[in-house]
Amino acid sequence: MATISDVAARAGVSTATVSRALNGKSTVDPQLVARVLAAAEELGYHPNGLARNLRRQETAVLALVISDVANPFFTAIARGVEDVAQDAGYSVVLCNSDENPDKERRYLDVALQERVAGVIISPTGPATSVDVLTQRGTPVVAVDRPLTGRSADQVLVDTRAAAQEATAHLLAGGYRRVGCVTGPEGVRTADDRLAGYQDALRAAGLPRTGRWVRRVEYHLPSGARAAAGDLLALPEPPDALLVANNPTAIGALEALAERGLRPGRDVGVVAFDDVPWATLMDPPLSVVTQPAYEIGTEAARMLLARIADGTRRPSTRVLAATLITRASSRRTP
Amino acid sequence: MATISDVAARAGVSTATVSRALNGKSTVDPQLVARVLAAAEELGYHPNGLARNLRRQETAVLALVISDVANPFFTAIARGVEDVAQDAGYSVVLCNSDENPDKERRYLDVALQERVAGVIISPTGPATSVDVLTQRGTPVVAVDRPLTGRSADQVLVDTRAAAQEATAHLLAGGYRRVGCVTGPEGVRTADDRLAGYQDALRAAGLPRTGRWVRRVEYHLPSGARAAAGDLLALPEPPDALLVANNPTAIGALEALAERGLRPGRDVGVVAFDDVPWATLMDPPLSVVTQPAYEIGTEAARMLLARIADGTRRPSTRVLAATLITRASSRRTP
DNA sequence: ATGAAAGCGCTAACAG
DNA sequence: CTGTTAGCGCTTTCAT
Numbered sequence: 159m160a161t162i163s164d165v166a167a168r169a170g171v172s173t174a175t176v177s178r179a180l181n182g183k184s185t186v187d188p189q190l191v192a193r194v195l196a197a198a199e200e201l202g203y204h205p206n207g208l209a210r211n212l213r214r215q216e217t218a219v220l221a222l223v224i225s226d227v228a229n230p231f232f233t234a235i236a237r238g239v240e241d242v243a244q245d246a247g248y249s250v251v252l253c254n255s256d257e258n259p260d261k262e263r264r265y266l267d268v269a270l271q272e273r274v275a276g277v278i279i280s281p282t283g284p285a286t287s288v289d290v291l292t293q294r295g296t297p298v299v300a301v302d303r304p305l306t307g308r309s310a311d312q313v314l315v316d317t318r319a320a321a322q323e324a325t326a327h328l329l330a331g332g333y334r335r336v337g338c339v340t341g342p343e344g345v346r347t348a349d350d351r352l353a354g355y356q357d358a359l360r361a362a363g364l365p366r367t368g369r370w371v372r373r374v375e376y377h378l379p380s381g382a383r384a385a386a387g388d389l390l391a392l393p394e395p396p397d398a399l400l401v402a403n404n405p406t407a408i409g410a411l412e413a414l415a416e417r418g419l420r421p422g423r424d425v426g427v428v429a430f431d432d433v434p435w436a437t438l439m440d441p442p443l444s445v446v447t448q449p450a451y452e453i454g455t456e457a458a459r460m461l462l463a464r465i466a467d468g469t470r471r472p473s474t475r476v477l478a479a480t481l482i483t484r485a486s487s488r489r490t491p
Numbered sequence: 492m493a494t495i496s497d498v499a500a501r502a503g504v505s506t507a508t509v510s511r512a513l514n515g516k517s518t519v520d521p522q523l524v525a526r527v528l529a530a531a532e533e534l535g536y537h538p539n540g541l542a543r544n545l546r547r548q549e550t551a552v553l554a555l556v557i558s559d560v561a562n563p564f565f566t567a568i569a570r571g572v573e574d575v576a577q578d579a580g581y582s583v584v585l586c587n588s589d590e591n592p593d594k595e596r597r598y599l600d601v602a603l604q605e606r607v608a609g610v611i612i613s614p615t616g617p618a619t620s621v622d623v624l625t626q627r628g629t630p631v632v633a634v635d636r637p638l639t640g641r642s643a644d645q646v647l648v649d650t651r652a653a654a655q656e657a658t659a660h661l662l663a664g665g666y667r668r669v670g671c672v673t674g675p676e677g678v679r680t681a682d683d684r685l686a687g688y689q690d691a692l693r694a695a696g697l698p699r700t701g702r703w704v705r706r707v708e709y710h711l712p713s714g715a716r717a718a719a720g721d722l723l724a725l726p727e728p729p730d731a732l733l734v735a736n737n738p739t740a741i742g743a744l745e746a747l748a749e750r751g752l753r754p755g756r757d758v759g760v761v762a763f764d765d766v767p768w769a770t771l772m773d774p775p776l777s778v779v780t781q782p783a784y785e786i787g788t789e790a791a792r793m794l795l796a797r798i799a800d801g802t803r804r805p806s807t808r809v810l811a812a813t814l815i816t817r818a819s820s821r822r823t824p
Numbered sequence: 825a826t827g828a829a830a831g832c833g834c835t836a837a838c839a840g
Numbered sequence: 841c842t843g844t845t846a847g848c849g850c851t852t853t854c855a856t
Contacts, residue, residue, distance in 0.1 A: 159627055161849055172827045177851055187825065202626060207604030208550075209849035212541040212832050219601070227569055227585070233560045240587060244594075249601045251584035252560070254573060261577075268552070268582045271540030272605075293535060294492055379767055408767045415771065434712055434741045435766075438748065440773025494833055505843045510835055520841065542833030545848050827856080832849105839844080 160201040169197035180205065211273065220250045220461065221269040223262060223279040226377040227254040229404055231431045231450050232280065235301060238454020239278055246462055248275065255282055257377045263287040270294060276461045281305060283344045297464040301457045303346040309472045311464060313457045317347055317430070320446045320479035321354025321400060322361075324428040327444075327481060328398045329362050332489055333426040337370030337389050337396030339382050339410055341403065348376065351402045351430065370396040374406055382409030383416075390417055390425075398426030398487070404433060407443070421486040428487050430479075441485030448479045493534040501530035513538065544606065553583045553794065554602040556595060556612040559710040560587040562737055564764045564783050565613065568634060571787020572611055579795055581608065588615055590710045596620040603627060609794045614638060616677045630797040634790045636679045642805045644797060646790045650680055650763070653779045653812035654687025654733060655694075657761040660777075660814060661731045662695050665822055666759040670703030670722050670729030672715050672743055674736065681709065684735045684763065703729040707739055715742030716749075723750055723758075731759030731820070737766060740776070754819035761820050763812075774818030781812045 166173045171190055179186045179194040197203075211217045222239050224232040236252055243250045253269075255262035262282050269277050270290060276297035279288060284306050291298050292308065299311040328336050338355045341348030356366050370389060374381035382401065389396055390413060401407040407429035414425055421427045422441050432447035456475055464470060499506045504523055512519045512527040519527075530536075544550045555572050557565040569585055576583045586602070588595035592615045599620055602610050609630035612621060617639050624631050625641065632644040661669050671688045674681030689699050705722060707714035715734070722729055723746060734740040740762030747758055754760040755774050765780035789808055797803060 162851095163849080173850080174827060174829095174852080175825090178826090181851085183851090185825065190826085204600070204603050204623075204627065206545070206606065206849050207601075208541050208545040208606055209832090210604075210851075212539070212545055212834090213849080213851045215832070217541075219605075227560070227566045228563065230561065233566070236560055236587065237589075244597075249586075249598065251586065253582075253584065254569065256570075264577075265582065267537070268540075270537050271543075272552075273539065273541055290537075294537065405767075408771065411768075411771050433768075434738075435744075435768055435772070438741065438744050438773075439768070439771050495835095496833080506834075507836085507844080508842060511842085514835085516835090518841065523842085539833050542848090543835075545832090545850090546834045546836085548848070825856100828854090830851105830853085832851090834848090835846105837844105837846085840842085 160203045161206070162203075164201055165194065165197045165203050168201060169193040217273050217275050218248050219272075219274050220248050220458070221253060221265070221274045221277040222250050223253045223255055223265050223269070223277060225255050225257045225280045225282050226405070227252070229377065230433050231404060231448065234450035235280075235454040235457070238451040238456075239458045240454075242455045242458035242462070248462070257282050257375065259283060259285055259287070266290055270296060276465050278457045278461055283342070285344075295468070297461055297468065299457050299461045299464070301453050304474075306346070311460045311472050312474045313453050313460065313477070314474065315448045315453070315477050315479050317446070317448070317479055318350040318354035318357070320481060321351040322357040323481050324444075324446050325355045325358035325400055326361065327483060328400065328426045328428060328487055329358065331426060331487060333398035335370060335394065335396045336398040336400065336426070337372075338400045339372050339374060339385055339389075339402060339406055341376040341406070342373055345376065348373065348402055351400070355400050374409075376403055377405055379405050379409030379412065382406035383412045384409075386410040386413035387416065390414070390419065396425070399428075401427065401429040404429065404431040407431075411439070411443075422488050423490075426487045426489070428481070432482060437484065439486070444484045444487035445482050446479050447482055449477050452477060493536040494539070495536075497534055498527065498530045498536050501534060502526040550606050550608050551581050552605075552607050553581050553791070554586055554598070554607045554610040555583050556586045556588055556598050556602070556610060558588050558590045558613045558615050559738070560585070562710065563766050564737060564781065567783035568613075568787040568790070571784040571789075572791045573787075575788045575791035575795070581795075590615050590708065592616060592618055592620070599623055603629060609798050611790045611794055616675070618677075628801070630794055630801065632790050632794045632797070634786050637807075639679070644793045644805050645807045646786050646793065646810070647807065648781045648786070648810050648812050650779070650781070650812055651683040651687035651690070653814060654684040655690040656814050657777075657779050658688045658691030658733055659694065660816060661733065661759045661761060661820055662691065664759060664820060666731035668703060668727065668729045669731040669733065669759070670705075671733045672705050672707060672718055672722075672735060672739055674709040674739070675706055678709065681706065681735055684733070688733050707742075709736055710738055712738050712742030712745065715739035716745045717742075719743040719746035720749065723747070723752065729758070732761075734760065734762040737762065737764040740764075744772070744776075755821050756823075759820045759822070761814070765815060770817065772819070777817045777820035778815050779812050780815055782810050785810060
């Protein structure tokens with residue numbers, strides 16, 4: 159592979175001049191610039207990013223570590239991050255931690271070793287290993303889930319309020335035994351959505367028994383399917399369900415279908431995260447929609463700001479979620 | 492940030508010894524190893540991957556360039572790639588070209604500059620810029636879509652046959668005016684699925700008029716929605732639709748819903764790519780399912796093999812797709 | 825405006 | 841078994 163000295167030799171100049179010409183730095187004789195450009199072209203020269211970054215002690219790549227590539231919520235965030243990063247001349251590499259702290263740790267190590275300029279992460283849990291980054295001074299911003307106990311840049315969503323609203327909506331629709339399928343303990347969104355659910359029960363003067371509450375893995379429908387089935391097999395089963403994210407909603411809906419139960423008419427359902435196919439279901443699915451794309455753009459902007467100025471105070475941005483009611487949460491379809 | 496010489500100084504040895512101790516290379520006195528490890532630990536030392544890679548002239552990261560992160564088919568491939576890569580000690584970074592040749596080109600440039608060990612790509616089209624990679628000797632394997640005119644490693648799916656089978660199935664079910672919504676010209680899967688559709692028409696002795704054929708963008712439902720609406724507004728509209736991928740299927744189904752048309756009963760529908768929610772729709776969606784995860788694992792294995800041995804002959808692996816019939820392609824729901 | 829030379833942090837000969 | 845030394849390819853003073 160052609161190196162900078164090959165180009166220099168061919169253009170009959172020094173490597174310093176090639177470097178300057180190629181980077182548009184300082185003033186170089188236009189004639190030389192032309193010669194350098196020609197030589198580079200002829201040789202099919204591609205600068206070695208490793209060497210450049212090593213020398214410059216910086217990289218123009220951001221790492222985005224998300225907990226589930228298959229979840230549309232996270233891919234929407236990814237597109238937001240990407241759009242902002244691209245405009246600022248950064249590339250973003252996506253890493254899929256799969257809700258697995260070990261994988262997360264591995265990717266953060268890689269990010270550190272490759273000296274990325276910054277990372278945006280949805281921490282798998284409180285046992286996250288982001289500290290290796292912050293200790294070394296790599297800028298980090300958390301999305302979706304906070305970095306508990308650390309002061310850090312974050313972009314979150316007020317999903318507790320949204321969960322309360324959704325639950326209240328079910329209650330208002332005449333459902334009396336509202337259940338909740340949420341994510342693992344320690345995952346903040348799972349805990350918050352459960353808390354919001356309980357807030358609504360309390361506000362309605364209902365007992366906050368945990369009878370109709372189940373915790374499952376966030377990233378696969380199968381657990382939620384089993385849990386929902388479990389709930390529905392109870393002597394006194396719930397007549398409505400608040401489900402905490404999209405993959406688990408699929409599982410819960412499968413459980414209903416298995417038993418010939420119709421969302422809305424038989425069991426009210428509201429799930430977190432809107433998806434294009436929510437309206438294609440039978441009946442259309444009521445959802446709490448989060449501004450995923452904006453989470454991404456906002457997080458990227460925050461990260462770039464911190465990269466530019468490491469001394470700025472950590473800030474937390476909390477966005478709102480919106481309840482969209484469709485037939486799955488109405489008794490009369 | 493602590494460097495290898497800091498560690499060396501602290502352990503009272505040379506940098507070479509530190510390097511050897513940390514990499515488990517050659518034989519180092521166990522006592523020294525212990526001292527080095529301790530020093531590294533105390534300093535919170537993380538090797539600089541840039542320097543290491545620059546020196547070694549190799550990187551343990553693979554790039555996966557997919558054309559649409561929001562499409563479950565591609566994320567399933569990603570998980571396949573990741574699982575195999577991880578086992579072999581490689582990390583994989585995901586790049587989203589968004590069906591956009593410019594973005595694709597930018598990411599391939601980055602991959603080249605960062606000297607990744609290899610790349611797996613679903614080319615946006617025939618005008619792909621993968622040649623910059625192959626010219627420089629970076630191993631590449633194509634997935635989903637072939638690298639036309641080049642001999643390269645590839646993992647493809649025989650979707651033409653599958654499209655024919657799906658169309659024949661619709662015809663056999665009594666649908667007479669089968670239409671087709673496919674992707675852009677030049678995208679091989681789009682062309683192949685259209686060809687398979689036409690194969691079936693011909694086999695049935697039907698005229699292969701293009702009247703009921705529409706080409707749309709692959710990655711957004713909106714175009715397909717408009718196109719399907721267009722088709723359905725024809726004086727003699729199609730009574731069935733073969734839709735070439737998942738995002739476009741969403742659009743097509745939206746168009747039907749808009750018009751109060753019921754899949755199956757009013758318009759037969761078969762779409763490419765199975766998704767967890769296909770069975771939750773009303774009625775359940777008939778699909779052609781592709782072995783996406785296996786595409787990923789197979790591609791990763793091929794790439795690793797080529798990285799290990801650059802001289803091996805390019806090979807093409809073609810996997811089969813399977814038709815799964817559900818109610819959306821049956822007249823009587 | 826251009827070139828010579830140093831050095832980013834690491835690994836791999838080569839000696840000893 | 842360990843240390844010395846020479847770069848990997850690039851950018852950036854410092855001279856000229």
